[in-house]
Amino acid sequence: MFVRRLLYLLREAVANVLTNRTTTVVAVATTAFTFACVGVFLLLYVNLRAMASSLEQDIEVMVYLQDDLTEQMRREIEQQLKADRAVGSLTFVSKERALADFQTQFPSESHLLQGLGQNPLPASFVITFAVESRSSEAMQRWATRAQSISGVTQVQYNQEWVEALAGMVRYIEVAAIIVGVILSAASVTIIANTIRLALYSRREEIEILGLIGASTTFIRVPYLLEGAALGLLGSALSLVILKAGFELFRHEIRSASRFLGVDALLTFFPLDMCLVLVCVGLFLGCAGSFLSLLRFGEGRV
Amino acid sequence: MVWPLTPVRPLPLSPSMIQLFHVSKYYDRRVALSDVTLEIEKGEFVLLMGPSGAGKSTLLKLLIGAERPEEGQILIQGRSLSKLRSSEIPLLRRKVGVVLQDFRLLPKKTVFDNVSLPLLVQGASTAEIRRKVAEALRAVGLDHKKDHVPSGLSTGEQQRICIARAIVNGPIMLLADEPTGNLDPELTSEIIDLFKSINARGTTIIVATHDPNVLAQVSRRVITLDQGRVVSQEQVCS
Numbered sequence A: 001m002f003v004r005r006l007l008y009l010l011r012e013a014v015a016n017v018l019t020n021r022t023t024t025v026v027a028v029a030t031t032a033f034t035f036a037c038v039g040v041f042l043l044l045y046v047n048l049r050a051m052a053s054s055l056e057q058d059i060e061v062m063v064y065l066q067d068d069l070t071e072q073m074r075r076e077i078e079q080q081l082k083a084d085r086a087v088g089s090l091t092f093v094s095k096e097r098a099l100a101d102f103q104t105q106f107p108s109e110s111h112l113l114q115g116l117g118q119n120p121l122p123a124s125f126v127i128t129f130a131v132e133s134r135s136s137e138a139m140q141r142w143a144t145r146a147q148s149i150s151g152v153t154q155v156q157y158n159q160e161w162v163e164a165l166a167g168m169v170r171y172i173e174v175a176a177i178i179v180g181v182i183l184s185a186a187s188v189t190i191i192a193n194t195i196r197l198a199l200y201s202r203r204e205e206i207e208i209l210g211l212i213g214a215s216t217t218f219i220r221v222p223y224l225l226e227g228a229a230l231g232l233l234g235s236a237l238s239l240v241i242l243k244a245g246f247e248l249f250r251h252e253i254r255s256a257s258r259f260l261g262v263d264a265l266l267t268f269f270p271l272d273m274c275l276v277l278v279c280v281g282l283f284l285g286c287a288g289s290f291l292s293l294l295r296f297g298e299g300r301v
Numbered sequence B: 001m002v003w004p005l006t007p008v009r010p011l012p013l014s015p016s017m018i019q020l021f022h023v024s025k026y027y028d029r030r031v032a033l034s035d036v037t038l039e040i041e042k043g044e045f046v047l048l049m050g051p052s053g054a055g056k057s058t059l060l061k062l063l064i065g066a067e068r069p070e071e072g073q074i075l076i077q078g079r080s081l082s083k084l085r086s087s088e089i090p091l092l093r094r095k096v097g098v099v100l101q102d103f104r105l106l107p108k109k110t111v112f113d114n115v116s117l118p119l120l121v122q123g124a125s126t127a128e129i130r131r132k133v134a135e136a137l138r139a140v141g142l143d144h145k146k147d148h149v150p151s152g153l154s155t156g157e158q159q160r161i162c163i164a165r166a167i168v169n170g171p172i173m174l175l176a177d178e179p180t181g182n183l184d185p186e187l188t189s190e191i192i193d194l195f196k197s198i199n200a201r202g203t204t205i206i207v208a209t210h211d212p213n214v215l216a217q218v219s220r221r222v223i224t225l226d227q228g229r230v231v232s233q234e235q236v237c238s
Helices: A002-019 A021-058 A071-082 A095-105 A107-114 A136-147 A159-201 A203-211 A216-255 A271-296 B056-063 B086-093 B111-121 B126-139 B155-167 B185-200 B212-217
Strands: A061-065 A087-093 A124-129 A152-156 B016-027 B030-041 B045-049 B071-076 B096-100 B173-177 B204-209 B221-226 B229-235
Touching: A002 A021, A002 A159, A002 A216, A002 B111, A021 A159, A021 A216, A021 A271, A061 A071, A061 A136, A071 A087, A071 A124, A087 A095, A095 A107, A124 A136, A136 A152, A159 A203, A159 A216, A159 A271, A203 A216, A203 B086, A203 B111, A216 A271, A216 B086, B016 B056, B016 B204, B030 B056, B030 B071, B030 B204, B030 B221, B030 B229, B045 B056, B045 B185, B045 B212, B056 B071, B056 B173, B056 B204, B086 B096, B096 B155, B111 B126, B111 B155, B126 B155, B126 B185, B155 B173, B155 B185, B173 B185, B185 B204, B185 B212, B204 B212
Parallel strands: B045 B204, B045 B221, B096 B173, B173 B204
Antiparallel strands: A061 A124, A061 A152, A087 A124, B016 B030, B016 B071, B221 B229
16 A cells, blocks of 8 residues: 555656756756865865874974983983873984984085084974864863973964964865855755756646645655756766766866975765765755745645 | 544434535635535435526535635535544545546546556455456446546546546435536436436435536526625426
């Protein structure tokens, strides 16, 4: 009984789509385009987020120590830093090691230090942060705290750079939300108009169904299914468009020698996110149909 | 949910199928029905006569819950329509067969699909649908045309398909709005005979018409409306 009714409703939904073939194709294409526009922002956001997270891992904080510290005092500072939950890893760089590193990195400048007679470079701890403490605010709080430890002369990290990166990710996030909301509303409107056309073209049939005692749900389901199918097809097609565009972009980046290695950092949406986007499309399609059905006012035949 | 066949609040000594008490209906202050009070008993065959705009179609619309009266009360089998929730209206309509002048058949569906629609919407089984559609098509003499589409049928046949659809789920009453409006006198006679045979099985029938050919063939109760008012009720013997 239920299966027969379900089959009937599915057949009706397919018939709706086939009856308004051109409108359906245009609606799917337009929906795909609008979803793709949202997708571009999402993709930009996802990649910048991934890059920011990867770069944040590389951010190191230098804790410079006084020259006259005893071994015992250095160990105490080390223990104190290690006990801090914000600290992910800690490496000690002695004065000698600092000098050796400088000479390796800047061989042409090493004569400048030789002229001073003694090693002017301080010993230091090189610190990376735990994942949950990588925000610019957390780093700033930690740096202030570390500065007050006895025996520490200076705490140094590139604060401006960290803040700029975090700001850019936030900006893209807000832009993606705004564009997403506007274009999702546009998609709902497009689907709603397509369903409205279908409703008007089958007005008489809807009246007949009302006359013979069809429930509101029975009348609405084929149109809700049609809207869901339009949303689903539109979002799936937008992912195909985005993937094609993404691969093309990655290929261009790869062939441009000045962006060497950047292409490896680029990522497309993971599978679970693709499924979520398709489900969002399906939901927006249903919402569009529902709006049209409310305006059309079927069931009050 | 099932449309209750027994009255929720039974009226004393009331075998009536339909009761209207001082019913009025207006469209933008224009009177469509004014203070109509009448009673139609179970198994009756009633003709609603009157010129165009007399209120015949409005009365039928009120009986299937397509319109609500501004004043008065309508009872079907003792149950007040004004107390029906919107979700209960489809249940009422499943017990009422409707035949319209313009047939209202689905042009792309076969005769079988058209007639089976009322059974489908109420969730009948496949076997029940096959059996009842075959019975209804036999009753209107078109069981051999079940695979045709409406456009391949004559107007008389289309109207008979419409009647088959109206009776397929055994309605308690059948309402027909100008059912012979598009038919010649010979086909009119066929359709009226069909209504008579349906009525003989106990179904209450109300036919709204201004066609004198119908009146000539029906020796039943005639209710005449004019400008929304009942102007006469008489038993006609042809």
